[in-house]
Amino acid sequence: MRASSNLNSQILGILDKVNHLNHLKQLQAYLITSGHSQDQFFSFKLVRCCVLSLSNFDYARQIFSSLVSPNVYLYTAMITAYSFQPDHDSSLLLYRDMVRKKRPKVSHFIYPHVLKSCPEVLGSNGTKMLHTQILRTGYVLCSLSAFGHMGMLQLGKSTHGYVLRNGLAPNSLIANGLVDMYGKCGSLKEARRVFDDTLKRNLTSWNSMINSFALHGQSESAIMVYEEMMQHNVKPDAVTFVGLLNACTHGGLVEKGRSFFTSMVNDNGIEPDIHHIGCFIDLLGRAGQFAEAMEVIKAMKTPPDEAVWGSLLNGCKIHGRMDLAEIAVKKLIEIDPNNGGYGTMLANIYGALGEWEKARMVWITLKEQKAYKIPGCSWIEIDNQVHQFYSADDSHFKIEDMHSILESIFSFADENIFHHHLLPHT
Incomplete structure (x- = not known):
């Protein structure tokens, strides 16, 4: 059950006065x-x-213990409180409980407070071991995230x-990072292999696999992972539902996407945020x-952002709906007037x-405002070197070779494909 915003503000007001x-x-x-x-x-x-107003750590622990599944913020609050009390034994025991039960994803904000308690309980050797483990895990996770985003x-x-050589493979955080990295790089077989080899999967594991398939248009595979998860x-x-809606969008699965959107709200009590709505509008617009789509936008509780109007615009361009495209672009200009x-x-x-005449006036306005247009960008990795390309940019040192190869491809296609299919046979 979710609290109403009115109840929310009332309780917060009372909490501020509790003494x-x-x-x-x-x-x-x-x-x-x-x-x-x-x-x-x-x-x-x-x-x-x-903790802060009453300095009553025992009752704070009672509240914490009454929760079926405390989130990362609650664990962080309790561990931090124990480290400042100081109650180093309780701080480390709670951290161990958090890691063993795989409850929430461990927050980096917890580590300084855990390390603060280590010397008193584990001694210098234990502190060094935990510190080394934290550094290794942090290094690996940061590296995997960067390589995934760059397609390296x-x-x-x-x-x-490195993970396999240093015995870090059983770590579910690292396993999830590997799935995410392989997924972003398009190596879906490797992503699935790591996922299948992960003994203790958590929600992040399933989400990483679903989103990896969705990112590359393998809609049915993404949905199959979700069904396996259920x-x-x-x-x-x-x-989870952002990934599923993306999968349905790439696969043109309108009814399935509509079903997921409804199930998210009615069966799981999840309020759609701007990401869900943007995906759903994209799905409806393409179809x-x-x-x-307009009814969904009108029913939004927060103002539509660039993703929502951009998704609608994409559908309008596909189906030639210039009337709605005009509305969408005007909204986008209101949000970011300097985007040429x-x-x-x-x-x-x-x-x-x-x-x-209207087109001419728009061009005049763009010139007067000196509005900019962000160029399109893409990159590929060849022999451990990342090559970046911008729209209408001929600055790459191999640009002449690339143009030569493209001309050869077009010439071959013209002579062997277009010519063969378009000219009548005699």
């Missing part, structure tokens, strides 16, 4: 009777009030080798379902509609 444990207990009793005993946000606020597959594979009784979260790309789109739309 006695009995007052806090009354507030907690109210939350329990109103069905909010497991609310992570309110529980965090109660724990924080216990060979360096990602080298990092994977068989393992793993509860999906907001990230030409503009009436439904949006102005160029609007001028082109007016040109397609034959409204040349």
Whole structure:
């Protein structure tokens, strides 16, 4: 059950004035009777009030222990409180509990407080061992994230080798990082192999695999992973549904996407955020379902952002809906008036509609505002070197060779493909 924004503000107002444990207990009793005993946000606020305002660590631990599945913020709050008390034994025991149970994803904010408790409990050798483990894990995770974003597959594979040589493979954080890296680099077989070899999968493991397939248009594979996840009784979260909606968009699976969007709200109690709505609008726009897309946009509780209007615009261009495209581009210009790309789109739309005077006025405005257009960019990795390319940019040192190869391909296609199929046989 989710608290209303009105209840939210009332409780926060009361918490600011709490100066006695009995007052806090009354507030907690109210939350329990109103069905909010497991609310992570309110529980965090109660724990924080216990520690900072009342200095009552025992009752803070009682609140924490009453939660079925505390999130990372609650673990961080309790571990931090113990390290400052100081109660180093409790701090390390709680950290061990967090790691063993694979509850939430470990936050880097926890590490300084855990290390603070180590010398008192584990001695210098134990502290060094934990510090080394943290550094190794952090190094590997940062490297995998960077290599994934840059598409540097060979360096990602080298990092994977480092993981295997140093016995870090059983770490689920690193396994998830490997799946994500291989997925972003397009090596889906390797991503799936790491995923299958991960003995203790958590929600992030499943989400990484779903999003990897979705990113590369393998819609059915992404949905199959989700169905497998359901068989393992793993509860999906907001990230899961972003991946599923993306998968449906790339596969043109409108009914399936609509079903996931509805299930997310009705069956899982997840409020759609801007990412879900952007994906859903993209799905509907590509399918030409503009009436439904506009209804979804009108029903949004927050103002649509660039992703939402951009998704609608993409569908409009596919299906030639210049009337809606004009609306979408005007909204995009309102959001980012200095982006010359949006102005160029609007001028082109007016040109397609034959409204040349409006197109001329847009070009004049762009010139006066000195609006910029972000150039398109792509990159590839060859022999461990990343080559970056920008739209309309001929500065690459191999540009002449590339043009020569392209001309050869076009010439071959013209002589052997187009010529063969277009000319009548005699």
